[in-house]
Amino acid sequence: MLFSFARFALLAVATVRHVAAVASTDSYIDADVGxxxxxxxxxxxxxxVDSPLFGQLWKISFNANEQFYAKPLVYTPNGKNQLLFLASSQNWIRTLDAKTGAILNTxxxxxxxxxxDIPCTDIPNTIGIIGTPVIDPNTDTAYFYAKTYVNMDASQQGVINGRYMFFGVDVNTLQDKFPPIVVDGSPADNDPRKYFMGGAILQxxxxxxxxxxVYAGFGGHxxxxxxxxxxLGIDVAKKAVVANWAVEAGPSSGFDLNYLNNQGGGGGGIWQSGLGLASDGNRLFFVTGNGQGxxxxNVPATxxxxxxxxxxxxxxxxxGSDGKLAVADYFQPYDYINMDGGDQDFGSGGLTLLDPTVFNGKGVSRMALTSGKNGKIYVMNADNLGGFKQGAGGVDKVIQTIVTNHAVFGGSGSYPLEGGYFYSTPVGYPTYAYKLGFDGSGVPVFTQAGVSKEVSAGRVGIGVPTVTTFQGKSGxxxxxxxxxxxxxxxWYAVPQNGILKPIKMPQVNGLNKFQRPVFGDTRLYVSDATGTVYCLGSPVNxxxxxxxxxxxNVALGSASSSYVNCTALTAITSLNGMTVGDARFEVKNSTLLTGNIAAGRTFQ
Incomplete structure (x- = not known):
């Protein structure tokens, strides 16, 4: 087959063997708790994954202008098939059969x-369910926040009428487990002057x-x-707000009763490019953005x-035992006021708690990572984050500062096997791999161990580096x-000779910003910027x-041709032809085989 471009579709009738599914695996939270x-x-x-057996299993689209900023969740109710839970910018929730894509409920x-209603286009058209929900496997309940209007009345528009509602729905039916909870008007526990106003804030x-x-972070538009x-923390047993903790509190923070005054409340948004709040069980970790207070x-502070x-x-x-929140520790960079002035948002990258069984060292039993717009990666002691200007000479007292001079959105990913690695992808740059090591006294130190040849998009929206293994096996x-x-x-997670070796992926459109693939059993799910949800996995048959x-490079007005070499992976009874999806290219089928093609045969 003489061909002029790599994007094509083969129309074939084949005899295919279906492989039975393995035991179900769920993703009922965004990645992991830490x-x-x-x-x-x-x-x-x-x-x-790195073979022709891995590919697109199905894809599905819904309403015009509907997008998925909340990541999908994968869950298996007792005695039922694994399902996919979707929540959209239009406040639609859906469940699909995770294997087939068939719609179950909507x-x-x-x-x-x-x-x-707001002069901010970061999220176009509609702002509904934006933060990723969480599913409680003990009760089959999905929890999430939906942005709407007062009394859920679409005619009551405008910022002042915006409201956030907290929902708990049965994943089997999508019906409410309890009446939605209005969180607007609740005062901050650490500054009662400040109360929650859903129209001016984003979950x-x-x-x-x-x-x-259930805890959720809120920032600005x-x-x-x-x-x-x-x-905010909502006790789902009491059906009530039990925690409302404000980033900016006290007399030095901003306070204004005029809701139109930009950052009049002090700012300090918690958005983290959609990355989840992190916890080790009795502590909550997160990173904040630009603040006014x-x-x-100049005085160092612990x-x-x-x-x-x-x-x-x-x-x-x-x-606390009652769900209340109190500051236990913090780290504020020594130059944070300059960061405020330059919009070097510290909170764009979120926080990663590393596996303490691997990532530890002298004087450090648990490590944490963060990075943001200011071009630095901070490696911290999660049990002593570093305060303010606690280092020698009034600089930061953290385990390590890696200066990259590149902005990061969405955070870092980690791999605790084969020596321990973490990964970071700045906007418009390659993906970097850093390996755990130790200095002469046993203190942990990371060094760059590899880099991808591929460069990320030169615009905001890169997702969170995420690592999987096959049944937890090294290699x-x-x-x-x-x-x-x-x-x-x-890519293969461990660099080879300083390079991250790529794994060819099935082609999907440019994906929606700040995502990560969400995994089921041998399958993953992503959504693109047009609202299409894809399922990739195996066997793709x-x-x-x-x-x-x-x-x-082909000069304008010139042409170039090449042959496509194909191997039959299974016995084919008939081959009808090859087509291209772009009118600028053409394919000639003159050398295409006809009739039966035996498995293993190679042809052009």
Whole structure:
């Protein structure tokens, strides 16, 4: 077959063997509780992923202008098939059969808030369910926040009428487990002057459930309006708000009753490019953005100093037995005031808690990572984050600062096997792998061990590096990354001679911003910027494996031709022809085989 481009479709009738599914595996939260982004339980075998057996199983689209900023969740109710739970910007929730994509249930929980009501286009058209929900496997309940209007009445528009509703729905039916909870108007526990106003605030980070309490972070819409970064906690047994913690509190924080005053509440949004809140069980970790209050100026302060203006900070909140939150520790970079002035948002990258059984060393039993717009990766002691100007000479007291001079959105991923690695993908740059090592006294030190040849999109939207292994085995690590231009990318997790070796992925459109692939059993799910949801996995039952073509540079007005070499992966009864999806290219089928083609036969 003489061909002029690599994008084509083969029409074949083949005899295919179906492989039985393995035991079910679920993703009922965004990655893992600590946001380490290492997942070992999804049967992602690199020998299958890096082969023609792995490909697109199905895809589905829904309403016009409907998008999925909340990541999908994968869950298996008792005695039922594994399902996919979707929540959209239009406040639609759906369940699909995770294997086939068949729609099981669908419901719009409330009219969505309209983007036209705010002069911020980060999320176009509608702003409904944006933060990733969480499913409680003990009760089959999915929890999430939906942005809507007062009384869920679409005619009551405008910022002042915006409301956030907290829902708990049965994943089997999508019906409410209890009446939706209005959280607007609840005062902050650490500054009662400040109360929650849903119209001026955005619920972006993935939700986290600790015991009976579901925690969520809130930030601003392009830093507009009078907002304060907030953590809300709702006790789902009591059906009530039990925690409302404000990032900026006290007399040094901003306070204004005029909701139109931009950052009048002090700012300090918690958004983390959608990355979830992290926890180790009794502590909550997150990173905040630009703030207006500056209690810390030139005087060094410990992380237990009681600072109440925690914009541009890594924060550790202690979770009380009643679900209440109190500051236990924090880290605020020595130059955070300059970061505020330059919009070097510290909170764009979220926080990663590393596996303490691997990532530890002298004086450090648990490590944490963060990075943001300011071009630095901070490696911290999670039990002593570093306070403010606690280092020698008034600089940062952290384990290590890696200066990259490149902005990061979405956070880091980690791999605790084969010596221990973490990964970072700055905007417009390659993906970097850093390996754990130790200095002469046993203190942990990371060094760059590898880099990808592929460069990420030169715009905001790169996802979170995420690593899977096949049943937790060394040597099977795969590093995954979503890209708003390139789609889905993957590499072998351990660099080879300083290079991350790529794994060819099935082509999907540019993926929606700040995503990560969500995994089921040998399958993964992603969504693109047009609202299409894809399922990739195996067995894909491809009848043929054909070589891709690279024509290199072809001058305008010139032509270039090449042959496609194909191998039959199974017995084919008839081959009807090959087509191209782009009118600028053509294919000639004059050498195409006709009739029966035996498995294993190669042809052009």
């Amino acid at each position: 946001q380490s982004s290492y997942l070992s339980n999804h049967n992602m075998d690199p020998s299958i 419901r719009q929980v409330a009219p969505p808030f309209l983007q036209k 972006r980070p993935s939700l986290l459930q600790v015991g009976n309490v 392009c830093d507009l309006y009078n907002y304060t970064g907030t953590i 500056h209690e810390n100026t 992380g237990q100093s009681g600072c109440r203006t925690l914009g541009e900070a890594v924060v550790n909140l202690q979770i 099977t690590g795969i590093l995954w990354l979503t890209d708003p231009d390139a789609g889905l990318r993957a 491809l009848p043929l494996n054909c070589t891709a073509l690279d024509f290199g």
